[in-house]
Amino acid sequence: VGHEIAGRLVDGTPVVVEPVTPCGQRCAFCDGGDYNLCPTSVRQVLGIGADGGMAEYVAADAAGIVPLPGIGDGLGDASLVEPLAVCAHGLRLADAGAGGSRVLVIGGGALGLCAAAAARHLGLDVAVQARHEAQRVAAGRIGASEPDDGRYDLVVDAAGSPEALAEAARRARRGGTVLLLANYWGTDIVLPGGSVMFKELRILTGIMYGRGPGGRDIETAAAVLEANPEVARAIVTHRFPLDAAAEAFEAAARRAEGAIKVILVPAAS
Ligand SMILES: [Zn+2]
Known part of the structure; x- marks a missing residue:
């Protein structure tokens, strides 16, 4: 599990991981930017069809790495890029x-x-x-x-x-x-x-995200987060270390008490 993944490159650059990437075969969906619709996509989505980010290590395709130089210290907030990409994609289709x-x-x-x-x-x-x-x-x-x-x-x-x-x-x-x-x-x-x-x-x-004339939806999503830091501050209400995952899930269930988005932040980041 875990399909909203963020981390740092070895040089320290904050990144998010796009959990679905073009299949690399001759494929009309992937060639047209709709790699979310590729017949292989569900199997290869990190955290859904493949092992995901709720772990110490996760293997990701280099093509799915999106740098977020404007994020600074708020690395955990970068996990919002994934749901934002779903929304950017839907708004593009609409x-x-x-x-x-x-x-x-x-x-x-x-x-x-x-x-x-x-x-x-x-x-x-x-x-x-x-x-x-x-x-x-x-x-x-x-x-x-x-x-x-x-x-x-x-x-x-x-x-x-x-x-x-x-x-x-x-x-x-x-x-x-x-x-x-x-x-x-x-x-x-x-x-x-x-x-x-x-x-x-x-x-x-809309399902997941892909690439349109203006670029990848996940890049649009990163731009939303970088353009307005208040977005992450307003949506991420709770942060827990990885070893308090059980507590984090309990907090996430308490919507009426103010939980909106609860994230896990590994100590190393
Ligand atoms: Zn494909």
């Missing part, structure tokens, strides 16, 4: 901003706040609908507002429930887009037929 600048994110957990930060980085007007007070405070710190009664050009589902999808479809404007970034593995995606049909909503999904 052509966020092209259909209007009003974005609503449903869900105030780490994924939702990363989506908000990535959309703010694009200069969009972002609101976050969050369940817990600590999440609302964090959203404010990264430049998002509370939702208003208006409709939104793009609604991002970062909550992953039928209720969230119903709310997303209701909040989207006619002809708007609903982007599903939450995890629906092993479950059904249930959408309200009426608003999806009559508002002619575009329903989009």
